[in-house]
Amino acid sequence: MGALDLKAVTKSFGATEVIKGIDLTVEEGEFCVFVGPSGCGKSTLLRIIAGLEDATSGDILLDGKRVNDVAPAKRELAMVFQSYALYPHLSVRDNMGLALKQAGKPRAEITAMTDHAAKMLSLDALLDRRPAELSGGQRQRVAIGRAIVRTPKLFLFDEPLSNLDAALRVATRIEIARLHRDLKATMIYVTHDQVEAMTLADRIVVLRAGKVEQVGTPMELYNNPANTFVAGFIGSPQMNFLDAAALGHPPGKIGARPEHIGLSRQTGDISGHVSHVEKLGGETLVYVRSDVHGLMTVRLFGEHDYAVSETVFLTLPTDRLFHFAADGRRRQPTAVA
Amino acid sequence: MSARMSPARTIAAHAALITYTLIALFPVFVIVINSFKSRKAIFADPLALPVPGNFDLIGYQTVMKQGDFFAYFQNSMIVTVASLFFVLLFGAMAAFALSEYRFRGNTLMGLYLALGIMIPIRLGTVAILQMMVASGLVNTLTALILVYTAQGLPLAVFILSEFMRNVSDDLKNAGRIDGLSEYAIFFTLVLPLVRPAMATVAVFTMIPIWNDLWFPLILAPAEEVKTITLGSQVFIGQFVTNWNAVLAALSLAIVPVLVMYLIFSRQLIRGITAGAVK
Ligand SMILES: Nc1ncnc2c1ncn2[C@@H]1O[C@H](COP(=O)(O)OP(=O)(O)OP(=O)(O)O)[C@@H](O)[C@H]1O
Ligand SMILES: [Mg+2]
Numbered sequence: 001m002g003a004l005d006l007k008a009v010t011k012s013f014g015a016t017e018v019i020k021g022i023d024l025t026v027e028e029g030e031f032c033v034f035v036g037p038s039g040c041g042k043s044t045l046l047r048i049i050a051g052l053e054d055a056t057s058g059d060i061l062l063d064g065k066r067v068n069d070v071a072p073a074k075r076e077l078a079m080v081f082q083s084y085a086l087y088p089h090l091s092v093r094d095n096m097g098l099a100l101k102q103a104g105k106p107r108a109e110i111t112a113m114t115d116h117a118a119k120m121l122s123l124d125a126l127l128d129r130r131p132a133e134l135s136g137g138q139r140q141r142v143a144i145g146r147a148i149v150r151t152p153k154l155f156l157f158d159e160p161l162s163n164l165d166a167a168l169r170v171a172t173r174i175e176i177a178r179l180h181r182d183l184k185a186t187m188i189y190v191t192h193d194q195v196e197a198m199t200l201a202d203r204i205v206v207l208r209a210g211k212v213e214q215v216g217t218p219m220e221l222y223n224n225p226a227n228t229f230v231a232g233f234i235g236s237p238q239m240n241f242l243d244a245a246a247l248g249h250p251p252g253k254i255g256a257r258p259e260h261i262g263l264s265r266q267t268g269d270i271s272g273h274v275s276h277v278e279k280l281g282g283e284t285l286v287y288v289r290s291d292v293h294g295l296m297t298v299r300l301f302g303e304h305d306y307a308v309s310e311t312v313f314l315t316l317p318t319d320r321l322f323h324f325a326a327d328g329r330r331r332q333p334t335a336v337a
Numbered sequence: 338m339s340a341r342m343s344p345a346r347t348i349a350a351h352a353a354l355i356t357y358t359l360i361a362l363f364p365v366f367v368i369v370i371n372s373f374k375s376r377k378a379i380f381a382d383p384l385a386l387p388v389p390g391n392f393d394l395i396g397y398q399t400v401m402k403q404g405d406f407f408a409y410f411q412n413s414m415i416v417t418v419a420s421l422f423f424v425l426l427f428g429a430m431a432a433f434a435l436s437e438y439r440f441r442g443n444t445l446m447g448l449y450l451a452l453g454i455m456i457p458i459r460l461g462t463v464a465i466l467q468m469m470v471a472s473g474l475v476n477t478l479t480a481l482i483l484v485y486t487a488q489g490l491p492l493a494v495f496i497l498s499e500f501m502r503n504v505s506d507d508l509k510n511a512g513r514i515d516g517l518s519e520y521a522i523f524f525t526l527v528l529p530l531v532r533p534a535m536a537t538v539a540v541f542t543m544i545p546i547w548n549d550l551w552f553p554l555i556l557a558p559a560e561e562v563k564t565i566t567l568g569s570q571v572f573i574g575q576f577v578t579n580w581n582a583v584l585a586a587l588s589l590a591i592v593p594v595l596v597m598y599l600i601f602s603r604q605l606i607r608g609i610t611a612g613a614v615k
Contacts, residue, residue: 047510052514072510072513072514073515073517082507083508085510085511087508087526146511
């Protein structure tokens, strides 16, 4: 029994089944990240946990208690939305204090808790402003502050950083990680940015089309993906999938991460032509087209000069290859014939 | 916007708008100027401005003396304001339910409520009159308020539910998680955000009610519940029409609608510009 248990949860909108039976346990104090492609049901699952949608079947347990019929406000959780969802007519202070006011807390306590949360997020100077008078990053901090003030048992974040620019996203990501350490609360975080998932998560839940594909720590998913979907989803740039038969294995796919493939002008396992080069300073991405395996990505550290349409050779990392059966599932490697 | 438009286009647009304004305001202007003139002057030169030679307040004096004009005014105000209040309140509530909650028959209910836009309520006059007679509401303002509320609701529901669909779900959900009741969400979060739409609905609802002659004539013709439009009819006879009085009464009747319109249109403009400078 964890802080949150989902038991065979399903959800249908009319005839379409969006969540197709999810079993999941999130431990006390854990930072759990839901990732998956757009439309796979991440937000829907989060709304079911929050009580904003009813599950069609299955049970939701918070701290071991079934909460299917408990109103959202009574579930002792807080949610941070992608669009911030601040109350436009209230000041920052009242935005943060509303939930406590609704719960009937004395005014002095509300002020103290709001001030405390504001200090944690350095919002002190903004407390009397309206949301319209804040920048995007400040609004997001207020939204997080509104969640903290309630000292919930469970935090739910629905893509909280996707409306921020890159620099602010990194800063806020670090802030959220710090909050998790300080508050020691259970957090569930939805994102489709896999850098956020890898850096924040204790455990990642990979969803596809309403089903859990794999659950594990970031490194487990990176080093030991259960199928091509997870393998392709975790890691950036994406894993290369090669034709297993062409390499002398039974039909299926062989996965090789771009950072594990060697590149040389002289010799290697596979030959191809450079089709594009991206130089990022610290690393260089070389896109190589092979007649047999299609377009492959190689990630090299440092600066490298490769010219487009140059002939190059790729070396596969024999000990770090991933073998997948034709149905996409991982299988044990077979000896090369 | 003006920065992106060439001067020629700006002038053309303004010319078109000014022409339209003049055409629209001309009848009103003629009514108002003639209400300040003597009967002879009205017929001698309808377009002349009221000047010391032809200036006459006889119309207004007649209106003040004859009939209980302030009572008519009051009746019109009560009927219009009360109907408007109920149309906006019930219309917004129905719109919220239709746009926010998924229930069986939601779409059908929406269509049913919108049907009234296409079917004129006057077709049901006989049945309405029978109903009012049966419930003893003939010659009461309540009868008018009920009919006008019914008349205004379809358009209100239709327009407001369209707008409410656009109110952010996240905002409502944040309210739910913070423990706001559905009523609090409706009144404090959703209504303020659809205020421009409410103002639009208010204007569209108010004018026909204020100007209506049909239902006051049929449902409430008694002296003490006459509305201003009906009250003004005493000056229009089969053989003689007291034009001074009719024009004066009409001029006076413009004032309250104008005031209400100004109030609502300020809301409207504020709502539009608030959205623009996001
Ligand atoms: N109220 C609704 N009625 C009908 N279908 C819905 C409703 N809400 C969501 N869906 C459908 O459920 C599916 C999952 O939606 P959801 O919002 O959970 O996706 P998501 O994983 O959060 O995607 P994204 O990453 O784009 O936010 C989508 O196919 C969507 O069309
Ligand atoms: Mg989503």
